[in-house]
Amino acid sequence: MGGPTRQLSRERVLRAAIGIADAHGLGALTMRSLAAELNTKPMSLYHYISNKDELLDALVDGVFAEIDLPVVGGDWRTEVRRRSVSARTVLARHPWALALVETRTSPGPATLRHHDAMLGVLRAGGFSLEMTAHAYAIVDAYVYGFVLQEASLPFDSADTANAVADSIMDGFPAGDHPHLVEFATQHVQQPGYHFGAQFEFGLDLILDALAARREGLAGC
Amino acid sequence: MGGPTRQLSRERVLRAAIGIADAHGLGALTMRSLAAELNTKPMSLYHYISNKDELLDALVDGVFAEIDLPVVGGDWRTEVRRRSVSARTVLARHPWALALVETRTSPGPATLRHHDAMLGVLRAGGFSLEMTAHAYAIVDAYVYGFVLQEASLPFDSADTANAVADSIMDGFPAGDHPHLVEFATQHVQQPGYHFGAQFEFGLDLILDALAARREGLAGC
DNA sequence: CAAGCGTATCGTACTTAGTACGACGTACTT
DNA sequence: AAGTACGTCGTACTAAGTACGATACGCTTG
Known part of the structure; x- marks a missing residue:
């Protein structure tokens, strides 16, 4: 240009x-x-x-490079939270990246650096090796899954949600899917609704639960 | 044939x-x-x-149809747990389905029925509309994300994990990624390791946390 | 300055994939 | 028996990845 x-x-x-x-x-x-x-x-x-596949690998690694690295010295909860919020932001900015992650299996340098930092933060935070594995798997599953859901929502805002809901419900006998209807009309179509706003609630819920089990002590 | x-x-x-x-x-x-x-x-x-796109939509809906429907009358925790385990099993059997979910935005009948049942179970279980939204988003994020991680693992078993880890670490200065090395050698390459086995641990952790906040009562 | 060489660029063409268009055959209706 | 509708498929066009080899440009070396 x-x-x-x-x-x-x-x-x-x-x-x-x-x-x-x-x-x-x-x-x-x-x-x-x-x-x-x-x-x-x-x-x-x-x-x-060398070919398009390698290009896609490089793109994935480039996206990972955009995510805030957690700092190994810091408080584990603060660091994990910050990088998770960042990961979600970055992945939402590049919605195509998640689809790639699923197919690519050869991590690039930024990806490896990222994983290493996360593992380091958890270990330094007092998690056993096994709990580190659990914690990392759970947090990342949540982050990836949340972004995946955001990406597959048929609507962007409450406005379009309305139209979409209507068009979907057409062609079904009225009274089918009563809970879906309740959910759509009483919640999704309410003024301030925004799916993405739920992210931090869930993240904190998970971090709380992990904190409680950090060293194997039972729940509450 | x-x-x-x-x-x-x-x-x-x-x-x-x-x-x-x-x-x-x-x-x-x-x-x-x-x-x-x-x-x-x-x-x-x-x-x-009518075209390949419609074929893909139909495939996604077919996969959803394979997932156990939660029973609206039953105990919410039991039902959500059962269907989540089922969802994970089904999605792992059809690893291509997740990639599709991300692109398709017009849910089919089985998908809608499924969502309706999940919402019904949570509402009947005493969750407020808002907490239902949170709970569903969190559980599904976890399930989807976990499957996504499973699908993008570069290895299937501890055996191949070994080889993969070695080949990845080649080309990096020794001492880089110390936590990744610890994690690989002390955990992943141990005899009984199997990533998928972590699924239920995380699911129960999340369900516990949701149960504790079911009606807005604070943490423990 | 000329000759030679390596690297970056690109023209051509082959292959695979989705699918538009319209012809053909078979079976059922009237 | 003749018509019709539907399922089937032959042909061919378009888009996309990329192999192969030619070209062009700039730098070194004699």
Whole structure:
């Protein structure tokens, strides 16, 4: 876009790829669209990435790099909470990333650094190895799953929720799905409703529960 | 496969599609491969599905249909637990389903029935509308996220975990990622390790925490 | 300055996938 | 017996990934 065509670079390629995926979805990210965005031709890209799969791996790692690293010295609850909020924000900004995570199985450097920091914070916080495994699995399951739900919501705001609900309910006998109807009309379609606002409630609930079992002491 | 080519039907098409996705992944599910599996030609399929997108929608709904429906009369904790374990089992059996969930935004009949039952169980269990929203969001985030993690693990068993860990650590200065190394050697590579076994621990932790706040009473 | 070389770029074309269009056959109706 | 509707499929167009090899540009070396 504008200006003389600068030299290509792996950096520029990756940045442009993220831009396309953010703006138009993963489906719009093709070698051709990527080349066009960079004012070049598809085959020129293959000097910086060996194939599209490797490009996708790099994108995932790039997203992980955007997430706040927890600080190993600090209070475990504070650090885990901060990085979880950050992870959720970042993943919501790049909704295509989660779909990729599921397929890619070769973690990049930023991903590894991230995992290492999280494990370090939990261990330093007094969690046993086994409880560290539990805690990390639970927190990440929650974060990923929450983002996944956000991404698959058929609506963005209460406004569109209305229309969507109506269109879905069409074609079903009235009285079917009574709880869904109650939920939609009495909760989702209320003024201040915003699905995303629930994130921190659940996160704190989970962190509380983990704190209570940090060293194996039973519940309350 | 074998026998005279029976009459096609939407049922047979969907069943074959699920079979291919289970066996060889979503990527292997093409209109051509699907046609071949059914001893027919690609264009014949279009009499039963209007396009591939609609096929994918139908697949997602088919997967939801496999999940145990919670019983609205029963104890909320028992029912939510049972259906969550079932959901995790089903989604693990069809690992491609989660990737689809993220893109599809028009829920099918089985999906709606499922949501309705879950909401009903929670409401009947004494949860306020708001706490129902929280509880459902948290439980499902956990279930989805856990399955997502399982699906993206680079290994299936402790055996392969070993090899994978080694190959990943190659190319990094020794001493980098100390916590990751500790975690891998002291925990993941121990005899009985199995990531999936953590599922119920986390689920119970979350259900305990929800029970404690069911009606807004503070923590312990 | 000329010759040579490595690297970045790109033109062409092959392959796989989704699917539009319309022809064909079979079975059931009238 | 003739028509009709529906299921089937042959052909072909489009989009996308990428192999192969040619080209072009800039830097080194004699």
